[in-house]
Amino acid sequence: MxxxxxxVLRGIDFTVRRRELRCVIGPNGAGKxxxxxxxTGQLTPSxxxxxxxxxxxxxxxxxxxxxxxxxxxTQVPSLFDGxxxxxxxxxxxxxxxxEAAALATTHSLMERVGIDMIAEAAxxxxxxxxxxxVELAMVVAAxxxxxxxxxxxxxxxxxxxxxxxxxxxxxxxxxxxIVVEHDMQFIGMIATTVTVxxxxxxxxxxxxxxxxxxxxxxxVYLGKLKVG
Amino acid sequence: MRGSRAWVDGLTVLxxxxxxLLVPQLLELYSVINATIYVSMAVLALxxxxxxxxxxxxxxxxAAFFGLGGYTxxxxxxxxxxxxxxxxxxxxxxxxxxxxxxxxxxxxxxNDVYLGVITLTVALILFKFFNATAGDAYKxxxxxxxxxxxxxxxxxLNLPWDKSVQLAPEQIWYVAxxxxxxxxxxxxxxxxxxxxxxxxxxxxxxxxxELLGYDTRRYKLLxxxxxxxxxxxxxxxxxxxxxxxxxxxxxxxxxxxxxWVMIGGLGTLSGPILGxxxxxxxxxxxxxxxxxxxxxxxxxxxxVFVLLIPRGLQPLIAALGExxxxxxxxxxxxxxxxxxP
Numbered sequence: 001m002x003x004x005x006x007x008v009l010r011g012i013d014f015t016v017r018r019r020e021l022r023c024v025i026g027p028n029g030a031g032k033x034x035x036x037x038x039x040t041g042q043l044t045p046s047x048x049x050x051x052x053x054x055x056x057x058x059x060x061x062x063x064x065x066x067x068x069x070x071x072x073x074t075q076v077p078s079l080f081d082g083x084x085x086x087x088x089x090x091x092x093x094x095x096x097x098x099e100a101a102a103l104a105t106t107h108s109l110m111e112r113v114g115i116d117m118i119a120e121a122a123x124x125x126x127x128x129x130x131x132x133x134v135e136l137a138m139v140v141a142a143x144x145x146x147x148x149x150x151x152x153x154x155x156x157x158x159x160x161x162x163x164x165x166x167x168x169x170x171x172x173x174x175x176x177x178i179v180v181e182h183d184m185q186f187i188g189m190i191a192t193t194v195t196v197x198x199x200x201x202x203x204x205x206x207x208x209x210x211x212x213x214x215x216x217x218x219x220v221y222l223g224k225l226k227v228g
Numbered sequence: 229m230r231g232s233r234a235w236v237d238g239l240t241v242l243x244x245x246x247x248x249l250l251v252p253q254l255l256e257l258y259s260v261i262n263a264t265i266y267v268s269m270a271v272l273a274l275x276x277x278x279x280x281x282x283x284x285x286x287x288x289x290x291a292a293f294f295g296l297g298g299y300t301x302x303x304x305x306x307x308x309x310x311x312x313x314x315x316x317x318x319x320x321x322x323x324x325x326x327x328x329x330x331x332x333x334x335x336x337x338x339n340d341v342y343l344g345v346i347t348l349t350v351a352l353i354l355f356k357f358f359n360a361t362a363g364d365a366y367k368x369x370x371x372x373x374x375x376x377x378x379x380x381x382x383x384x385l386n387l388p389w390d391k392s393v394q395l396a397p398e399q400i401w402y403v404a405x406x407x408x409x410x411x412x413x414x415x416x417x418x419x420x421x422x423x424x425x426x427x428x429x430x431x432x433x434x435x436x437x438e439l440l441g442y443d444t445r446r447y448k449l450l451x452x453x454x455x456x457x458x459x460x461x462x463x464x465x466x467x468x469x470x471x472x473x474x475x476x477x478x479x480x481x482x483x484x485x486x487x488w489v490m491i492g493g494l495g496t497l498s499g500p501i502l503g504x505x506x507x508x509x510x511x512x513x514x515x516x517x518x519x520x521x522x523x524x525x526x527x528x529x530x531x532v533f534v535l536l537i538p539r540g541l542q543p544l545i546a547a548l549g550e551x552x553x554x555x556x557x558x559x560x561x562x563x564x565x566x567x568x569p
Contacts, residue, residue, distance in 0.1 A: 040439060066441035078439070080432035091429050092440050094422055142440055 008034045009045070009200045016146070021172035023187050023208070024180045026197035027221055032180040033075055035197070036148050039178075040072045041065040052146065071144030075151050075180075077131035081124030085115055085134050088123055092141035105141055113137040114163065128155035136164075140171065147171065149179045153186040165189035184212065196220070240498075241409075248405040252398040261397050261469050266508045267404045268465030271411060271458060273488045273504035274497060278415050279455035280486075281495045282424070284431030285448060286340065289347030290485050292354050293322035293456040295476035297463025299358070299373075302382040302472045307369040310391040311383065319460040326456025327449065334445040334452075339434075348482060355477035378473025385468055397469070404465045408501070411458060415497050418454070427451050487526065491533050492541050499542025506541075 009031045016022050026032055037043040039050060041062040050058050057065050080088050089109055094102040110116040113133050118126065123134050132152055139147055149168070153161045161183070168190050171177060181187055187194065191208040198220045204211065211217055252260050276290045300321045304314030329350060333343055362375025371379060385400060387393045395403065418424050430437045430444045437444050463476065475481065484507075492503025507526065514522035537544055 042435075061443075062435075062438040063441050063443045066439055072439055074439075078433060078436045080429045080436060082432050083429065087425070087429075091425060091437075094425075095441050099422075138436075138440065 007200060009038070011201055012048070012197075014195055014202060014205060016176055016178060018145075018176055019172065019174070021168070021177045021179070021190060021192060023191040023194045024178060024197060025182070025184075025187060025194055025211075025217075026203075029199075030197040031200040032197055033150055036072060036074075036150050036178075036180065039065075039148060040070055066142070066144070069145035070148065071139040071142050071146070072148040073132070073135045073139050073150060073152055075154075077128070077135040079123045079131060079135055079138070082122065084120050085110065085123055085126075086119040088134055089137045089141050092138040096143060109137045109141050113140075113167065129157065129160055132156060133160075133164075136167070140175075144175065146176045146178070149177065149181075151181055152179065153181060153183045161186055162189070188212070244405075244409050248402060248409070251405070252401055257397060260401050262512065264397065264401045264404045264469045265466065266505045267401070267408050268462050268469065269488075269508060270501045270504045271404075271408050271465060272462035272485055273492065273500040274408070274411055274415060275455045275458035275462065276485050276489050277492075277494075277497050277500035278418075278458065279452055280489060281493075281497075281500065282419055282431060283427050283448060283451040283455070284434075285452055285455075286344045287347045287452070287455070288344040288486065289349070289351030289482055290455070290459055291477055291481040292347065292351035293326055293459035294463045294466070294481070295351075295354060295358070295472070295474075296322040296325055297460030298467040298472040298476050299379070299463070300460070301464045301467050302379040303368050303371040303373075305383040306371040306379070306381075309383070311385045312388055312391070315385070315464055318464045319457050322460035322463070323453050323457035327453045330449045330452040330456075334448045348479075351477050351482055352479065355474050355479075358474035358477065374473075376474060378471055378475075380471045382467045382471055385464075395468075400465075400468050404468075407461060407465070411461065412497055412501065419497075423447065423450070487530055490540060491530065493539060493543050496540070496542040499540050502541055 012031075012035065014022075024032055024035065034043065038045050038058075041057070041060050041064065044059055048058070049056055052065070052068060052070060055068075057068065057070075060068075080091065083091075086106060090102055090106045093105040093109070097105060107116075110119055113136060115130065115133050115137060118130060123131060126134065132155060136149070136152060139149075152168070153164055156164060165186060168177065168179065172190075179187075179190065188208065193205065194208050194211040195205045196203040196211060196217050203216060203220060204214060206214070251263055255263065272290065272294050275293070276287065279285050279287050279290070297318045301311075301314050301318035304317045305311050308314055329347070333346060338346065358373065358378075359376050361373035362377070364372070366373040366375070373379065383394070385395045385403060387395070419428065426437065426442055426447050430442070430447055434444050437447075463472075466472075466476070485504075488504035488507055489500040490503075491507065492501065493499025507529075510529075511522045511526065514520055514525055533540065
């Protein structure tokens with residue numbers, strides 16, 4: 001992926017299996033959010049291909065990719081600010097379900113995510129952590145095959161992070177999930193396989209324990225390693 | 229809460245029906261015709277309330293569909309000699325034109341200011357075109373377009389089942405006011421459907437709606453087309469109480485509709501209706517004063533609203549009503565307690 005003369009992603013090649021929970025980590029500017037934007041059709045890669053369930057999705061509009069089963073929770077929660085929490089989740093559920101089923105799904109998901117107490121609040125007035133949860137509920141309500149979570153734990157309290165980790169682990173039994181996150185404690189709670197991005201390339205891909213102790217990963221986060 | 233809403237709705241309908249029935253009884257013919265003009269323009273305001281207030285589509289050229297509706301009705305009515313098919317044409321043509329324009333705009337991913345500029349430009353092109361249609365060369369069947377003067381002698385509506393009975397101005401008032409009430413409730417029903425909720429969600433955050441799998445272009449196109457059809461209805465009603473001319477496409481009409489919606493309350497349906505009627509009445513009153521330019525007063529009102537009441541009249545009235553209602557309820561509670569301690 002190239003923006004003018006700057007190559008933001010280069011030679012990215014990885015596969016996520018059905019029902020796999022994959023974490024993508026890397027310092028700021030590593031290209032993690034750009035990768036998600038390519039996967040959801042918000043950006044079109046300058047070269048290369050992306051296959052989803054065996055079919056190429058490069059160049060397709062965002063709504064088409066979403067209809068094929070890719071859902072995203074964006075880095076800065078992207079919600080319908082003037083609508084209530086219930087309306088937000090209902091709109092996500094209603095695209096695939098009829099009226100009654102969408103209502104039932106909305107109700108159960110709000111309870112599951114822990115936002116049923118604020119169901120009638122306008123989401124524009126919620127705290128960042130609550131907004132993260134509303135967006136997560138919306139993404140799950142659309143029942144995608146692949147869920148992309150961009151920094152889901154940002155702005156949450158320790159307790160909320162713990163509950164979120166539990167929820168993500170539960171969801172991984174039903175969906176494929178890719179999580180981009182900075183919070184290494186959260187990664188430790190949920191991850192099995194971790195892909196490390198650095199300067200737009202894959203630095204390493206391994207089991208979480210090995211990644212966390214790897215000297216290259218440590219120096220990338222401390223800003224010592226230069227990749228040519 | 230839901231109970232009080234139904235109560236307010238019921239009362240509103242009763243008041244509206246009373247007004248519809250009483251206006252021809254209480255007012256002189258001249259005032260009835262004026263009231264019909266206000267109502268026909270209120271339908272136009274309602275069309276933009278739907279498109280801009282709920283669809284988030286800032287159409288600066290809504291008068292284009294209004295003018296097309298009026299011209300289509302006038303041309304077809306003169307040629308056919310009755311109003312049945314012309315009314316249908318006058319709604320269908322602006323709707324088709326809106327669909328065509330919307331297709332290029334929405335599929336071209338033009339938004340915000342570009343959309344406003346393009347729609348206004350289209351309206352002004354039509355204004356220029358119809359201004360240049362003087363002379364015998366510009367005739368469609370028996371109807372001469374008339375250039376700057378427009379088409380002065382438009383046949384009025386007739387009874388659908390008896391073409392020989394043309395409606396009197398009082399009867400056209402009943403039709404116009406009933407249509408306004410009907411279209412208001414149709415709009416409310418439309419917005420309460422899944423389609424309407426998606427339209428509102430697109431106004432709130434189009435990117436999120438797309439990421440949930442909604443093809444936002446289709447929803448915007450449909451609401452834009454509905455708005456075009458509604459503006460066509462407004463054009464038909466206007467042609468029945470004034471006459472069609474190129475000023476229907478003019479900048480001043482396009483700007484006025486935006487002002488009505490803003491002052492009435494963007495994001496509401498009743499607000500723009502109220503705003504359009506009140507501002508038209510005010511403009512008519514001010515027009516009788518020699519020493520004051522109505523546009524100056526309208527500009528001042530707009531500035532005051534933007535600075536002090538940015539949400540518009542309807543939300544202000546609703547908030548005041550709710551405060552009064554809860555105040556009365558609290559008073560009633562205290563009184564009951566006092567009588568039966």
